[in-house]
Amino acid sequence: MKQLSSLLLVSMAVLAGGCDAQAPRAADATTQDAAPQKKDQDMSELKPPSADSVLYFIYQRDGDGAVSYKIDGGATVSYWYGHAFDLKGKHYFTGFGSKSQGEGPEGDNGMMDPEHVAISQATFTRVEKDGTAEWSKPDTDxxxxxxxxxxxxxxxxxxxxxxxxxxxxxRYLLAVPTLDFVNGTDVRMFSLLLFDPDSVDKLGFRQWGYLGSIPVGDDNSDACDGGEVMPCVASAGTLTFERAGEGLPTLKVSSKGTTIASPGKVRDMTSADDVVYTFDETSERYKK
Structure with a gap:
């Protein structure tokens, strides 16, 4: 069992590297103990918190460096995604986790659908202490x-x-690119998450909330069998945010590729196939 001190986020520097990533290898956690930097350190040079540290702060269970492990009640917790961003003059890093339903009453975490996993988060704020950049203790949910x-x-x-x-x-709307595989079709999506640190809206969540997922493309090559079973089609879409006053934007998905026009027939996609999504406050989801 590693010591809690190894999980506390201390001053650290990186020469390069992206902030958005899936779970880093567990070995990445060892870089948390890098030596403090000079007082003139650039505040932007700060390594994202490690995946195992994110999970520890959220669930208060030490996975001994693992990025997916079981906790009380049989539920599995896993690191899902990490994202660094700036909002209103502050620099943040949010690590998202997931938690399965578990087994029996002790594993019940209040989810509506046992097929789903609960999304969790730990959000760190970059601060300066004695001239050195470090991460604050995170807000977790x-x-x-x-x-x-x-x-x-x-x-x-x-x-x-x-x-x-x-x-x-x-507020800050994040669209994470995701994939699904349904009935032999690869579906490309964006999973939508909203950050509201000042509680501007009245939605039923705290700082972060999930607003649904929207498809932006598909490919049925695994199901069509070269056109023998059904016409083969594939499309790829782009997501555009369209400002709608001071609040949440409208989302527009524009796709290029092919789609099924009628039984046995394929056509090219045009601007007439663009799909617009708006936010529905009742369901707290983006809908067509």
């Missing part, structure tokens, strides 16, 4: 929504980049 299928979270798509939008009223 063990439940900011639920998603996924068959007890697994949505799969992060490393081939695409996350997108984001800052609202006029000080």
């Amino acid at each position: 063990g439940y900011v929504g639920e998603f996924g299928r068959m007890g697994r979270p949505e799969q992060v798509d490393d081939s695409r980049k996350a997108q984001s939008f800052t609202t006029g009223d000080g």
Whole structure:
């Protein structure tokens, strides 16, 4: 069992590297104990917290460096995604985790659907102490929504980049690229998460909340069998945020590729196939 001090986030520097990533290898946790930097350290040069540290802060269970492990009640907790961003003059890093339903009454975490996993988060703020950049103790929440299928979270798509939008009223909308595989079709999606540090809205969550997932493309090559079973189609879409006053934006998905026009027939996609999503406050989801 490693000591708690190894999980506390201390001053650290990196020469390069992206902030958005799926779970780092467990070995990455050892870099948390890098030597303090000089007082003139650039505040932007700060390594993201390690995946195992994120899970420890959220669930208060030491996984001994693992990024997925079982806790009381038989539930499995896993690191899902990490994202660094700036909002209203502050620099943040949020690590998202997931938690399965577990087994029996002790494993019940209040989820509506046992097929889903609960999304959790730990949000760190970059601060300066004695001239050195470090991460603050995080704000954590063990439940900011639920998603996924068959007890697994949505799969992060490393081939695409996350997108984001800052609202006029000080909120931050994050679109994480994800994948699903349904009935022989690869579906590309964006999973939508909203950061509201100042409690601007009246939605039913604290700092972060899940606003649903929207499809942006698909490929049925595994199901169509070269056109023998059904027409083979594939499309790829782009996500555009369209400002709508000071609040949450409208989302527009524009796709290129092919789609099924009628039984046995395929056509190219055009701007007429664009799909617009708006936020529905009742369901707290983006809908067509």
